Amino acid sequence: MLGRSGSIWALLLAFQISGCSNLPLPFDPRMFDSLGYQIAELFEGEEKEVIDEAELEALKALDEIPMLWKSRVGDSDMARFLVAYENNAVYVADEKGRLTKLNSKTGEEIWEVKTNNLFSAGVGIGEGMILVGTSKGEIFAFNESGHSLWKAQVSSEILGPPQIKDNIVVVRTTDGRVYGLDALDGNREWFFQGATPALTVRSSAGVAITQGAVFAGFAGGKMVGMSLFTGNVGWEAVVSQPRGVTELERMTDITSSPAFDDRLICAVAYQGRVGCFQIIDGTQIWTRESSSNAGLAMDSDYVYVAEDNGVLAAYDKRSGAGMWKQVRLGSKNLTAPLVAGHVVVIGDDKGYVNILRNYDGVVLARAATDGSAILSRPQRIPDGFVVQTANGGVFAFSTQL
Numbered sequence: 001m002l003g004r005s006g007s008i009w010a011l012l013l014a015f016q017i018s019g020c021s022n023l024p025l026p027f028d029p030r031m032f033d034s035l036g037y038q039i040a041e042l043f044e045g046e047e048k049e050v051i052d053e054a055e056l057e058a059l060k061a062l063d064e065i066p067m068l069w070k071s072r073v074g075d076s077d078m079a080r081f082l083v084a085y086e087n088n089a090v091y092v093a094d095e096k097g098r099l100t101k102l103n104s105k106t107g108e109e110i111w112e113v114k115t116n117n118l119f120s121a122g123v124g125i126g127e128g129m130i131l132v133g134t135s136k137g138e139i140f141a142f143n144e145s146g147h148s149l150w151k152a153q154v155s156s157e158i159l160g161p162p163q164i165k166d167n168i169v170v171v172r173t174t175d176g177r178v179y180g181l182d183a184l185d186g187n188r189e190w191f192f193q194g195a196t197p198a199l200t201v202r203s204s205a206g207v208a209i210t211q212g213a214v215f216a217g218f219a220g221g222k223m224v225g226m227s228l229f230t231g232n233v234g235w236e237a238v239v240s241q242p243r244g245v246t247e248l249e250r251m252t253d254i255t256s257s258p259a260f261d262d263r264l265i266c267a268v269a270y271q272g273r274v275g276c277f278q279i280i281d282g283t284q285i286w287t288r289e290s291s292s293n294a295g296l297a298m299d300s301d302y303v304y305v306a307e308d309n310g311v312l313a314a315y316d317k318r319s320g321a322g323m324w325k326q327v328r329l330g331s332k333n334l335t336a337p338l339v340a341g342h343v344v345v346i347g348d349d350k351g352y353v354n355i356l357r358n359y360d361g362v363v364l365a366r367a368a369t370d371g372s373a374i375l376s377r378p379q380r381i382p383d384g385f386v387v388q389t390a391n392g393g394v395f396a397f398s399t400q401l
Helices: 004-018 035-044 053-060
Strands: 069-071 085-086 089-093 098-104 108-113 120-124 130-135 138-143 146-151 161-163 166-173 175-181 190-192 208-209 213-217 222-227 233-238 264-268 270-276 284-290 295-298 302-309 312-316 320-324 338-340 342-349 352-357 364-370 380-382 384-388 393-398
Touching: 035 208, 053 146, 085 120, 085 380, 089 120, 089 393, 098 120, 120 161, 130 161, 130 166, 138 166, 175 213, 213 264, 264 295, 270 302, 295 338, 338 384
Parallel strands: none
Antiparallel strands: 069 393, 085 089, 089 098, 098 108, 120 130, 130 138, 138 146, 161 166, 166 175, 175 190, 208 213, 213 222, 222 233, 264 270, 270 284, 295 302, 302 312, 312 320, 338 342, 342 352, 352 364, 380 384, 384 393
């Protein structure tokens, strides 16, 4: 068993490999996908996670979130799949190359597509198209009936779900590139090369698309806004500046997708800051100290950040003032939050989901799934939400408490 110094050297090697994707690897590079999720533990001396007994007892006493249905797909040992919803259907993918369509009201399987590929990212959805990516940099497009539309190839592994808007498919790769593809045939329209420092946190960060622009955060703490149709850069903004002496201390990567409304675009960096900027020109509205490798969400009043060490924090969207923090959620590793009306939903690495009141962070209800980690943001469905676990469980819950 490696000691702390040995683990750090192993981690350094992993980050160096992540920054040199052209090197031949004698193992599956997806094995490092969880590093971004676990790295904070190294800076705490590899202490075991300790949750106060009183905290656990209080959580056990909460009302249980009503379950609507459950289903199952294949396990996901490395990849973090995002459940997709559209037109009364839920779409889920797994590492064995299967894409499954479920009835969003009952969980019953409508169809399943089996491929001979290893899926590593998905599910992206929109404009009648379902999109998944692979560890070999392939993008597969299907229609709502499960029929294959096209397959495209990009430069490296895909970890974030592809997105589609205005007949352009946008996909991000682990070598720091963002591609715009023609939704009709998958042909490349443009690509953008982002920052690729020597050491980066391997993450499933995707992109955000709104108002004819694509927004993505990169290693080093920068967020870039580019044209959806040409890839031309409109503006760059600094969310967080590297600090510290060592390369590990100076890592401040944006490892999650930005969140937006009709005026603001917000992002958070690992070992850095959370900030909001004007969509139109990237003007900084506010930034605050924060650290997250999970992600954030927003509503009309607050920006909600799943911060390190199991903290869910709410900041005023207009000023950045801290509004509340919930630190008693029973886990040190949370998913990105989901805003569903007047509540916030969040999952954790123990397979629990929690519903919190949006204006003060009070935990209203809680439910277990199958005991394995929920690694991606819960997905909203009518009258509820759905999550996918590492063991392949798909669970739908009601938000009507």
